[in-house]
Every structure is written in C-alpha cells, then in structure tokens.
Amino acid sequence: MIPDAPYGTLIRTRSLWGNAVRRLWRRLDLRVCLLVIALFTAAALWGEVVYWRYRLRDQTPPYNRVDMSRAYRPPSPWSRPFARAVEALGPRASRFAILRKGIANLFEHPLGTDNLGRDVAQRLIQGARIAFQVGIITSLIAIPIGVILGLIAGYFGGWVDDLIVWIYSTVASMPGLLFILAIAMVAGKGLKGVYLGIGLMTWTGLCRLIRAEVIKHRDRPYVTAARTLGAGPVRIMFRHILPNVFHLVIISFSLRFPSAIGTEVFMSFLGIGVQGEPSWGIMISNARLRLWHGMWWEMTAVTVAVFVVVLAFNLAGDGLRDALDPRLRTGDTP
Amino acid sequence: MPILEIESLSIHFRIGPLWNRILLRAVDDVSLGVEEGESLGLVGESGSGKTTLGRAIMGLIPPVAGRIRFRGWEVRALSDRALRSFRREVQMVFQNPFESLNPRMTILAALEEALALQGVKGRRARRERVGELLAHVGLLPAHAARYPHEFSGGQRQRIGIARALAVQPRLLILDEPVSSLDVSVQGQILDLLKKLRQEMGLTYLFIAHDLAVVRSVCERVAVLYLGRLMEVGPAAEVFRQPAHPYTEALLRAVPDLDSSEPPHAVVKGEAPSVRAIPNGCPFHPRCPRARFRCAHERPGWERVAPGRWSACHFAGEVFDCAGASPVIRG
Numbered sequence A: 001m002i003p004d005a006p007y008g009t010l011i012r013t014r015s016l017w018g019n020a021v022r023r024l025w026r027r028l029d030l031r032v033c034l035l036v037i038a039l040f041t042a043a044a045l046w047g048e049v050v051y052w053r054y055r056l057r058d059q060t061p062p063y064n065r066v067d068m069s070r071a072y073r074p075p076s077p078w079s080r081p082f083a084r085a086v087e088a089l090g091p092r093a094s095r096f097a098i099l100r101k102g103i104a105n106l107f108e109h110p111l112g113t114d115n116l117g118r119d120v121a122q123r124l125i126q127g128a129r130i131a132f133q134v135g136i137i138t139s140l141i142a143i144p145i146g147v148i149l150g151l152i153a154g155y156f157g158g159w160v161d162d163l164i165v166w167i168y169s170t171v172a173s174m175p176g177l178l179f180i181l182a183i184a185m186v187a188g189k190g191l192k193g194v195y196l197g198i199g200l201m202t203w204t205g206l207c208r209l210i211r212a213e214v215i216k217h218r219d220r221p222y223v224t225a226a227r228t229l230g231a232g233p234v235r236i237m238f239r240h241i242l243p244n245v246f247h248l249v250i251i252s253f254s255l256r257f258p259s260a261i262g263t264e265v266f267m268s269f270l271g272i273g274v275q276g277e278p279s280w281g282i283m284i285s286n287a288r289l290r291l292w293h294g295m296w297w298e299m300t301a302v303t304v305a306v307f308v309v310v311l312a313f314n315l316a317g318d319g320l321r322d323a324l325d326p327r328l329r330t331g332d333t334p
Numbered sequence B: 001m002p003i004l005e006i007e008s009l010s011i012h013f014r015i016g017p018l019w020n021r022i023l024l025r026a027v028d029d030v031s032l033g034v035e036e037g038e039s040l041g042l043v044g045e046s047g048s049g050k051t052t053l054g055r056a057i058m059g060l061i062p063p064v065a066g067r068i069r070f071r072g073w074e075v076r077a078l079s080d081r082a083l084r085s086f087r088r089e090v091q092m093v094f095q096n097p098f099e100s101l102n103p104r105m106t107i108l109a110a111l112e113e114a115l116a117l118q119g120v121k122g123r124r125a126r127r128e129r130v131g132e133l134l135a136h137v138g139l140l141p142a143h144a145a146r147y148p149h150e151f152s153g154g155q156r157q158r159i160g161i162a163r164a165l166a167v168q169p170r171l172l173i174l175d176e177p178v179s180s181l182d183v184s185v186q187g188q189i190l191d192l193l194k195k196l197r198q199e200m201g202l203t204y205l206f207i208a209h210d211l212a213v214v215r216s217v218c219e220r221v222a223v224l225y226l227g228r229l230m231e232v233g234p235a236a237e238v239f240r241q242p243a244h245p246y247t248e249a250l251l252r253a254v255p256d257l258d259s260s261e262p263p264h265a266v267v268k269g270e271a272p273s274v275r276a277i278p279n280g281c282p283f284h285p286r287c288p289r290a291r292f293r294c295a296h297e298r299p300g301w302e303r304v305a306p307g308r309w310s311a312c313h314f315a316g317e318v319f320d321c322a323g324a325s326p327v328i329r330g
Helices: A016-026 A028-057 A081-089 A095-106 A120-156 A158-173 A176-187 A191-201 A204-218 A221-228 A233-270 A280-293 A296-324 B050-057 B080-089 B107-117 B123-136 B141-145 B153-165 B183-200 B211-217 B235-240 B245-252 B315-324
Strands: B004-015 B022-034 B039-043 B065-070 B090-093 B171-175 B203-208 B220-225 B228-234 B302-305 B308-310
Touching (some): A016 A028, A028 A296, A081 A095, A120 A158, A120 A191, A120 A204, A120 A233, A120 A280, A120 A296, A158 A204, A176 A191, A176 A233, A191 A233, A204 A233, A221 A233, A221 B090, A233 A280, A233 A296, B004 B050, B022 B065, B022 B228, B039 B050, B039 B211, B050 B065, B050 B171, B050 B203, B080 B090, B090 B153, B107 B141, B107 B153, B123 B141, B123 B153, B153 B183, B203 B211, B211 B235, B220 B235, B220 B245, B228 B235, B302 B315, B308 B315
Parallel strands (some): B039 B203, B039 B220, B090 B171, B171 B203
Antiparallel strands (some): B220 B228, B228 B308, B302 B308
C-alpha cells in the first residue's frame, strides 16, 4: 500500500539522558558539582568497605579507636609539624629524616582529633556512608510512593483522587518527628527506624506536586492521541505523562538529600539514630559540646562537608532539570 | 451501506458546581452517514460541537443517547479487543500539532509506539515502517531521531498524520488539521491529505470552520450549529445554493475579493451559548427569515433536492431564493 521509502532508511536515536549528562558536563560549575557528588559517593562506598572489613573481623575500626593521649589535637598544619619533628628526632638528625617526619606529621591528623583522640578526617569519611545511605534509602522509599500515588490520583481523578489526597493530607498533617519516633520505636533502635520513618513521612510533597502536574497533562492532546491509538492507563501514565513530569522527581531527589541528612543529624542528636558508628549528625552533636573547649575543627569540618555536598546536589539537580527539558535544548551534539 | 452511521446522537455534559449544575447539550440529535471513500466536511462555528462529535466517534466521549456504528459495529458496545481493532480502522488527526505530540518522545518513539500498540512485532520491522511512513508524508527518515520541538508546525502536522496512518486506518477523523497553520503551509497539508486519500482509499471526516478549506477537500458537507445539524449535501451544491439560512449566512460572511460591496453582517449578534439553546429552531434569534413558527417548533429534515437536506421550516424558500442569486460564483 505504501511505496518504499525513497531515501535511505537511516534512523539513529540519541538518548535523552545521554544528552543531558553530556550537556551537564559542558558547564564548568556543574562539572564541579558532579565531581563533588562523585567524591561523596566514593567516600560513602569506601566507608562501606571499611565498615564491613572491621565488622567481619570483629575488630574496632580505626575511626572508633579511643586514644586519650591524642585527644584534642588540632588539624596537623596548625600543630607545628616540622618543629615537632625536630623535637622528636633531636637536632642531630639528617635534614631528610626531619623532612620526612615533618611531612608524616603534617598528614597525621589532617583535620585534627576529637575529645577521645579519634581522627576527625576518618570519621568524616565514614560519616559520608551514613549520609549517603539515609539519602538513598529514604529516597527509594519515598519517591516511588509519591510518584505512583501522584500519577494515579492525577490521572484517574474522582474518588481515587479524593482518597489519595485524603491520605497524603493526613500524613502531612502529622508532626513529622513524632511519626518518625513512633516508627523508630516499632522498628527498633537504629538506622532502620530512621530510614523507614523519614521515607514514609516525606513522600507527600512530591505526591502533591506530581498530582497537580499530571492533572495539567492528562487532557493535553498528546495524551488523547495516545488514547486514540489504544494505549492503556498504565502506559499513558508511565510512558507518556511521567517523562513530562520527571523533572519534579529529579528536583525532589536533589532537595531531599540535604533534608534527609539534616533529619538524620537531628535523629542522631536525639539519640535514636545510628549507634556506635560515626555519622555527621553524631559528630555535630559531639562537636557542639566541645566548641567552648576551643575544639573548632570538628564542627568546621562537618559543617563544610554538609554544606558542600548539599550545594552540589542542589546545583546538579537544577542543572539536570534544565538539561532534561527538550525545549531548553540548544546546540545539540549530533 | 455507509462506513460510518450516526443515529440521533446526543452528547450532554453536566458542568458547573454541584448546587448549580447546568446541562450542556454539546451535540443534540445528530444523524449522519459517511460513505466509504468519501470526504465529508463538518462545518460550524466554534462551540458548535464539531470536535465533540469527532471525539465521540473515536469512543473518547460516551454519548447519552443515539448510536454510532462503524461498519455495523456499535462503537459504545465494543469490548476491549474489538475496540483495539476498531482503533486500527479509525484514527484521528488533531488540531494543534504543537500539543498533540509528546514533547519527551522522539518521532521514532512516537510512531513506533503507535505500531507496537497495533501489534507490529519486531523492532526492525517497526523501524523500517517508520521510515516508510515519514517518507510517505514528505519527511526524511533521518528526522525520526528528533524531538517534536525541532520541527515547524507544518512538519509536526505531517508527523501527526503519519502517526494516524501508522495503523493503516480506513476512516480518518481530521479535527481542524490545518486551522493552526500558516496559510501557505495549509495548502501543502491539504495537498498531502488529498494525495493520501487517493493513494490509500481513505475516508475522511473533515472537521473545520474554514469554508474554503472544506470546499477544496470535501465532496459532501454537513453544517452544525449549536450541536444540531442544519444542512447536509454535496459540497459544491451547498456552497452554490444553500438551503438553510445559517449556511447562507456563513457563506455571505466569507469576504470576497472580486465583489465591490463589503462583506455585510448577515446575521445579528453572536451565537448564543450552548448552555442556553433557544427553543424551536436554534438559529431563529439570529435568522433574517425567522417567523413566528421558528421560535416554537423545532424543524425536521426537509429534502430540497436529491441528496440535499435542510433543517429549516422554509428550506424550499431559501433554496429557491439562493438559486435566483447564487451566493458564490463559479
């Protein structure tokens, strides 16, 4: 019926995501953000490796080793590394030996030690593990709930919508901390409860956003066109509407990372979070008590780390949203 | 036997808040037949129910009364399976090509999905078919990897047509396919539609408000006003010698370059809202020929010539009068 194509049937596809990442990489500021996120992820993975290594051997990991003789040491660059090398080796030692010792001193505790003589740098890297876990696991719980309920509510409308709106309004009206505490009680002390609590508490915002956006999209002609072609509701929701509202998920993900870290900090502060492992929350609550002993370095290190990671996630999320929007695409690489 | 039969179809919506529900008669008692292979134009002002009628035929809006039969199948009563094969035979081209394509899908993905939904197996086969379809509507197969926003309006409408044709339908419902395009592009799309109809033996239900467009594409025309059918007949004859005052008014409102006299307003006022359709003949408040009877009695169908029907009490009179001074020359 239809004649052969007069032109060569050459068809190439470029993936939206591949393009988005390429375009992110082209911007220097976003490249730095991606690098920070990669470093953060690497630190978290490294922390995971270290944690399991010592756990399986049933040893105390170095970041938990208490050594009161080293307590309250400021970051090495501030503690006269070369002068101490001379003191330790005596004036007769060769310059080379002094230099070596001095450099070793310089990197002994690059961020100092805390009140129990534990190395702050090690604990900071180890804390990235918990922060990462909290961000990822709570997102894995909250985002699917928010997305699926939001899609269903927005697409079907009617009593389904009413029901879902009622559910999320109810959840959102509960005091978050109480809810998390209650879940933590049920799930037992430790991180499991914190993850579940934060995850089950924080899907409402995303759900509301997705629902509102889906309502805007569901009567758009492209959805009607899909319907006339015989696409079912699941296909329309996930293949047609979801890609058009996905930037909300990206932004929500990048914004919930910092807030999840913040909540974890608070939970640890209250003593229902992580036990026995260093997390940024525990470090902050610990450092807060020592600030007036003159121990400024632990607080500084953790605060800077949280700030940098949160900023990187926010900027990268924003950039990714722009990169994913086909209407904003300019100068595509073929 | 007509390929599509619409029998006293009514579509009503209840709108407004609960305490003030209004019954909106979008389509009221419309009967129409479309013969296989013909091109029927559905003409009317905005709000006359053209699009609603088109969507009802697609099975997107349930009618409150009447029936739509496509090749003998009752559209409302189709099972899921039958609906699928029905959609393989009836497809729709939408008015706004900027809105009717998913901005997040490449052309390839959009067309491939249409094929996959209608059971074309195998990625390779589908891709080849996409290339064919694009070439068929005058685009390059290399365009397939692009997103809709990279195309102009006319090109997008070509893509919309390709998507509708992907399933090899028999009946194409064209919902104002050119009204949002530039005039120069309109001509190209209309030529494409004419060419496709000849090549593929399609039947068109062409919804439009532009009479010139309808005249160039359609053999038969049906005039809709406030959800009711006013006149049905062969396009050339209806345009030369209308048998309904409303059609006459529509035609006289078309500006004429040859004529020295300015286009005069033939009808008074604007079309009333569909929320409050006048009693009797819905056109009587604006009709220059209205008499006492028009306000109280709803006119039935009157046959003024072979194949020509008019819903006017004085159809014959209008017809004869228009015959004496043709509305459109040539």
